[in-house]
Amino acid sequence: MRVLVLxxxxxxxxxxxxxxxxxxxxxxxxxxVMQQESVxxxxxxxxxxxxxxxxxxxxxxxDEGLVQMLTITEKQYSRMExxxxxxxxxxxxxxxxxxxx
Numbered sequence: 673m674r675v676l677v678l679x680x681x682x683x684x685x686x687x688x689x690x691x692x693x694x695x696x697x698x699x700x701x702x703x704x705v706m707q708q709e710s711v712x713x714x715x716x717x718x719x720x721x722x723x724x725x726x727x728x729x730x731x732x733x734x735d736e737g738l739v740q741m742l743t744i745t746e747k748q749y750s751r752m753e754x755x756x757x758x759x760x761x762x763x764x765x766x767x768x769x770x771x772x773x
Contacts, residue, residue, distance in 0.1 A: 673715075673716040673717075673718065673719065673721075673722045673743055673744065673745055673746060674713050674714065674715060674716065674743070674744050674745075674746065674749045675713065675714050675716055675722050675725045675726060675729075675741060675742075675743050676707075676711065676712070676713050676741065676742040676743075676744065677699060677704065677711070677712045677713075677714075677729055677739065677740070677741050678710060678711050678739075678740045678741075678742070679695070679710050679737060679738060679739040679740070680710060680737055680738045681695065681710075681734055681736065681737035681738075681739075682736055682737055688736065691734045691735070691736070692734070692737075694734075695732065695733070695734050695739075698732045699712045699729075700712075702714065702725075702728065702729075703715075713749075715746075716743075722743045726741055726743065729741060
């Protein structure tokens with residue numbers, strides 16, 4: 673599963689810019705990957721983990737602005753169509769795991 677966080681935060685005052693930076697740093701520290709300027713995604717192994725991720729984002733959301741979350745399956749995510757541009761391959765975005773015995 674994937675948890676997508678989409679946000680549009682005001683940055684007109686110094687306090688709002690600080691809050692924007694704090695929220696963005698929280699997302700990055702929590703393992704979210706930037707898809708676009710204000711679109712971040714994180715891989716979740718199951719629904720329980722996705723719910724925990726969503727709850728943590730709710731706890732760390734800013735007071736102002738628009739923050740939206742969407743949880744989708746990996747199959748839905750893989751059907752994303754790139755109309756312009758291309759995906760970055762330097763970040764591994766997979767739920768596959770390698771086990772060395």
